[in-house]
Amino acid sequence: MEVGFLGLGIMGKAMSMNLLRNGFKVTVWNRTLSKCDELVEHGASIGETPAAVVKKCKYTIAMLSDPSAALSVVFDQDGVLEQISDGKGYIDMSTVDADTSSKISEAITSKNGYFLEAPVSGSKKPAEDGQLVILAAGEKALYDEAIPAFNIMGKKSFFLGQVGNGAKMKLVVNMIMGSMMNAFSEGLVLADRSGLNPHALLDVLDLGAIANPMFRMKGPTMIQNSYSPAFPLKHQQKDMRLALALGDENAVSMPVAAAANEAFKKARSVGLGDLDFSAVYETVKVVEHSS
Amino acid sequence: MEVGFLGLGIMGKAMSMNLLRNGFKVTVWNRTLSKCDELVEHGASIGETPAAVVKKCKYTIAMLSDPSAALSVVFDQDGVLEQISDGKGYIDMSTVDADTSSKISEAITSKNGYFLEAPVSGSKKPAEDGQLVILAAGEKALYDEAIPAFNIMGKKSFFLGQVGNGAKMKLVVNMIMGSMMNAFSEGLVLADRSGLNPHALLDVLDLGAIANPMFRMKGPTMIQNSYSPAFPLKHQQKDMRLALALGDENAVSMPVAAAANEAFKKARSVGLGDLDFSAVYETVKVVEHSS
Amino acid sequence: MEVGFLGLGIMGKAMSMNLLRNGFKVTVWNRTLSKCDELVEHGASIGETPAAVVKKCKYTIAMLSDPSAALSVVFDQDGVLEQISDGKGYIDMSTVDADTSSKISEAITSKNGYFLEAPVSGSKKPAEDGQLVILAAGEKALYDEAIPAFNIMGKKSFFLGQVGNGAKMKLVVNMIMGSMMNAFSEGLVLADRSGLNPHALLDVLDLGAIANPMFRMKGPTMIQNSYSPAFPLKHQQKDMRLALALGDENAVSMPVAAAANEAFKKARSVGLGDLDFSAVYETVKVVEHSS
Amino acid sequence: MEVGFLGLGIMGKAMSMNLLRNGFKVTVWNRTLSKCDELVEHGASIGETPAAVVKKCKYTIAMLSDPSAALSVVFDQDGVLEQISDGKGYIDMSTVDADTSSKISEAITSKNGYFLEAPVSGSKKPAEDGQLVILAAGEKALYDEAIPAFNIMGKKSFFLGQVGNGAKMKLVVNMIMGSMMNAFSEGLVLADRSGLNPHALLDVLDLGAIANPMFRMKGPTMIQNSYSPAFPLKHQQKDMRLALALGDENAVSMPVAAAANEAFKKARSVGLGDLDFSAVYETVKVVEHSS
Incomplete structure (x- = not known):
């Protein structure tokens, strides 16, 4: 052929x-x-x-x-x-x-x-x-x-x-992924701040009903604050924006995706847009600053 | 022994x-x-x-x-x-x-x-x-x-x-799970309303980086609007509430979990509390009503 | 002249x-x-x-x-x-x-x-x-x-x-207004469901630091479920969408506006788009339904 | 007497x-x-x-x-x-x-x-x-x-x-106030980052349907990053937490208040809890940092 x-x-x-x-x-x-x-x-x-x-x-x-x-x-x-x-x-x-x-x-x-x-x-x-x-x-x-x-x-x-359905399907998948990454980041920070070992959380997650390759791959590097860009955060945020716009067209209210999108925007606003999308973890973590 | x-x-x-x-x-x-x-x-x-x-x-x-x-x-x-x-x-x-x-x-x-x-x-x-x-x-x-x-x-x-760390770990895991269930529900509704086949979404998800047993098990029954309670929604919402309270104690801001919690509350408010927690999907779906 | x-x-x-x-x-x-x-x-x-x-x-x-x-x-x-x-x-x-x-x-x-x-x-x-x-x-x-x-x-x-700043200023004002309308709706429903008289809430609000003409004008009609369209909900939601897009361009994360926008979308999705934007109150209220 | x-x-x-x-x-x-x-x-x-x-x-x-x-x-x-x-x-x-x-x-x-x-x-x-x-x-x-x-x-x-209704009424009012303060903060930041003069925004707001004493009093000091505590942020956040808990008891979903609460938590987490609650503005503003 x-x-x-x-x-x-x-x-x-x-x-x-x-x-x-x-x-x-x-x-x-x-x-x-x-x-x-x-x-x-x-x-x-x-x-x-x-x-x-x-x-x-x-x-x-x-x-x-x-x-x-x-x-x-x-x-x-x-x-x-x-x-x-x-x-x-x-x-x-x-x-x-x-x-x-x-x-x-x-x-x-x-x-x-x-x-x-x-x-x-x-x-x-x-x-x-x-x-x-x-x-x-x-x-x-x-x-x-x-x-x-x-x-x-x-x-x-x-x-x-x-035509168009291929792109839409990708947006839907990436939207779910982006919300999951935020849920994961929040969980890692909550574990850490509550006196639990984040590595133990990774192990527990990996044995349960929500075990998935993304948590398995990204978890250890996130704990090390390492965000080598496999999928840049700004692209993830763009996909969430487009998915939310698709929802807007079709009158679908998606409050969790919207909250995740704002978290990614926050990450962009502090200069993390070119890092891996898992760097949203940085904005969830507690950062003491003076103002 | x-x-x-x-x-x-x-x-x-x-x-x-x-x-x-x-x-x-x-x-x-x-x-x-x-x-x-x-x-x-x-x-x-x-x-x-x-x-x-x-x-x-x-x-x-x-x-x-x-x-x-x-x-x-x-x-x-x-x-x-x-x-x-x-x-x-x-x-x-x-x-x-x-x-x-x-x-x-x-x-x-x-x-x-x-x-x-x-x-x-x-x-x-x-x-x-x-x-x-x-x-x-x-x-x-x-x-x-x-x-x-x-x-x-x-x-x-x-x-x-x-003592206490076992319970906390469970809360963290269930909080992540609750946010994921909302992300999943939003994705299923967005797919459906955008002209995509929700079953195709399940297949695509199951081949990718966020494939996980929960999506695999719950997806098909959710599409059929079947919510036999493996884990009742009101218990899931209680765990999210407790996880958010744990975050509050430790000054951890978790906007995605908070949005998911409100969605579960909405589901409770319309009488879905005794169904499986995947019934939050019902509140994400578009329901035309007169008012 | x-x-x-x-x-x-x-x-x-x-x-x-x-x-x-x-x-x-x-x-x-x-x-x-x-x-x-x-x-x-x-x-x-x-x-x-x-x-x-x-x-x-x-x-x-x-x-x-x-x-x-x-x-x-x-x-x-x-x-x-x-x-x-x-x-x-x-x-x-x-x-x-x-x-x-x-x-x-x-x-x-x-x-x-x-x-x-x-x-x-x-x-x-x-x-x-x-x-x-x-x-x-x-x-x-x-x-x-x-x-x-x-x-x-x-x-x-x-x-x-x-040129453009006039339109932007209007968007910013309308965005704040849209979030306020949601905050107000949530408060009215919370009062009612907690055993308080919503009219008493209106009176208390009107005497305090957040008293404003919108609460004064819209409150009584909202309690009567009357939404004659002074400013249609779909236009309010459009302005929130555009304000959020303006924020996206400028890397401004606005989680409260985003949550309010999703509530307006929900209202649109249930057919309230042509009513007054205060009709978002309807989607905050508890509606028992069977599913 | x-x-x-x-x-x-x-x-x-x-x-x-x-x-x-x-x-x-x-x-x-x-x-x-x-x-x-x-x-x-x-x-x-x-x-x-x-x-x-x-x-x-x-x-x-x-x-x-x-x-x-x-x-x-x-x-x-x-x-x-x-x-x-x-x-x-x-x-x-x-x-x-x-x-x-x-x-x-x-x-x-x-x-x-x-x-x-x-x-x-x-x-x-x-x-x-x-x-x-x-x-x-x-x-x-x-x-x-x-x-x-x-x-x-x-x-x-x-x-x-x-007994209890006095306290509940205060919670409802403070919850609305807290969401409004976030909406206001988001608007001020959006104006500023979009090239508008925040003082002009204050003037425009004060002439319109959402003009209120809080915007009038707090706006100018917020723009100067001055947060002398009339009502400490940690108390405002506590009231939002209690209002959300009251909503939880009564199955009232309040996504905007929940988003505002998480913003106040974020402010607490970065050490702003003892300042005025208007200091939530600081967490909405864009802060470039290295990570």
Whole structure:
């Protein structure tokens, strides 16, 4: 099978490498073309431009760093839009907002191309291990066609209906995650200030009904006040803001998420936005100051 | 080894049965003595009164339904206090408030007895399977002595320091759990109202960093509006109230737990207090009404 | 003095009438021209189009119902923009969002016109009585020129700096008001459920440090469950959303406003959006339901 | 008319002085008797003990600093209880919790005395000016008898029903006040961070529907970061905690008050508890710190 792949950052490189290793023919493109070298060593072809990749392949996957890169690859000169056409598919696996996804979708379909948004849950390690969770939405026929690729890149893929639903699903998950991180932080501080050993709390939590990988991974580093950014706090707060806005549109009142969002804002306001989102723990902790 | 066991409700029966099956000699007592029969069939002896059990055994475990039962068994006529003495131990595994635990602790130690509070995390099934998590606090020597019994009743036991710490640890865990249940409920409603399939949300959650047994168990029944009370909402709200009070004592601000507590109160106010705590989902859902 | 006045709704009619009665020459325009008749009886001239009004007057005031009307009057054919020019002023007293205000400001100033946004605090009665509070921002020279008119229409006018600041000031005030309305509603319900007479609470409040016109006016009608919409709940909630967004931009954490916003959302979700914003009281009250 | 007066602190001295100046015969007692001197100069008699005062007077008013002083004056040797009897009245105007008030009420009535709790709203200045608001509850006949005294000490008195209702009314009022102070603080910070002049906000607020004495008095000092304690923050937070507990008893969900309470806790946690409750503003403000 022949697929195109645009964007060879940390995620895209791992994902396209997995495709190559599992028998796919992959034509790759990256803004800095030298990043293609390692893929070429493993058998990839190079496309000179996004348009060239799309021209060559039945469907093309993109994994770009942000909405402006995602738009640029489609709409700029030599972009996807110049070659997309009847029967060709374009799968954007970048994490972008609903507006960006809509714009791309409309442009692709107006040229009779098939479009799928397919943001993923999981970062570097799951990408390397082919263990991503793929949240696809848009053209069902294209989803069906891409299943073999999704099965290599991810441990599970979902087809969620119309374009926008992939992004929404990610927001809902991240909103729950953000509230949980606050609940966890409050619990750690309460334990500590009440004379309990926070490490004991981690052990107890890990044996019970709410044991989960996030508590297990983040707990020990939080206790050490270490917040190397796996998922930056400012991005978590942005997702909570967007999830609350989605709730606002649909008249869903979410007081716990709103309280968590304000805690993340507080953390941003004291300069923690670039640290890991678990740094919200810092604002829950007691800090004596003079005023 | 010879131990006493007071209280053969759902939990106590399962726990004492496990002790019997694993080679312990157990002398049991229950307010309704007929409940001892099944244990006797498996080799247990009967003590006519709590005092009689304590007299006979080096240490005695209690698993009672509430604080008043826990106090009654110790302080009433023929109670534990009449026979507790130098070298004997009393381990209360009931879930009680800090005041009750303190009172019992003081009474036992004033007679030179050893005291351990040891509330458990886990309900019927883990009790039967010997998979409880035991949160012990008080006399370390008694804890060490009881380890063989704890190893049978539970998958893990913790020694948490001074009396009161067991109860506090449970509060912290339940507070986190209560906030998580609200975060989960808000997410389920947001998904549903945004056009996503709540079942898909459950599947996505279960594959990610915040996957946990509670979401897995409660999610499907919540979507069916089924709230058979494993842990009644009014008890969850009471624990959140007590956790917030503990935070107040120690000047810990916990806005997310406070928001969750108010949501549980709202649920109580509309008559959901006796249902499972997951029924807070009902108050998050949109309910059109005329006013 | 000669001024133009665009928009003769409830507010605009009262404001322009006050100008007429106090010696101003006023040229009026309204989409439905027949609404100009009463003003003409009191001495007003009619302009056939917004452009005609602007052509005739040194400066023109607009009081329109919403952002789309505010944009239309400026940008449509025969609109303000066709005649605005060097030395002429345009004062938009409508309540619009910052984007709308910016667009209008840029268009006016690109033609060398002077622009002032000047939203007001106060509704029908203060408009009739010349008791509005005017929150002006933009071109200071135009503000100075308009002071005689502002002094007639309002009891007080403020010059707040650059365009956008008028709208922001209104958001901040309305945000505080929305949180206060929730605090008030919670207090009324708490009083009632605790066995106190809510009317006694109103009397006590009105004698103390937090006595204010809103509690005095809204309290009695709220107790009667009467919510005739002076300021619709959905607009109050929109303003809270925008105020929270403004806080988000500036990294200001506002947990109380966020909680109040979620309460207004809850009220919207149960169908109270078109009632007065005091109807949030309904969602605070205890409503027994079966589920 | 002859009344007793126990407690000559800042409040009690001002209140008893007003009674003297308005024709009452007053017998005073204070723990430090020298504090009676100024009152004696104005015509007061001295009672050597609370019991002596009660023996001499038809009814006795107390204004004590806290619950323990209020209990001590009644129950200690030479206390009120030794002389209270059929037909005599005791009016406790101290601010105490419901439990303390109940204990005193039961003791007085068990001796056939009449009891009235009558906490006040207002501090030093209103006490001096006879402008307190009096929240009385308990024995209606005693209330009627005390009206002439209440009319001198206060601008208004309320009879609120059974003992406890005076304290509850105060809690409700203080809860609303605490939420308002947070709303106000958030608004001030939002204005400042959004480029608005906080002084302009104060001016605008003071002209509108939510204008109130608290904003007027506290606003200017808050902007100067000056928090001389008229009402200490830790007491405000205690009242919010008690109001929330009252809501919990009666199943009233109050998310805005809960959020405000957590903000006050945060302020306590950073060492602001002894400053004025308006110091919660400090925790809302943005404080850059390194962590």
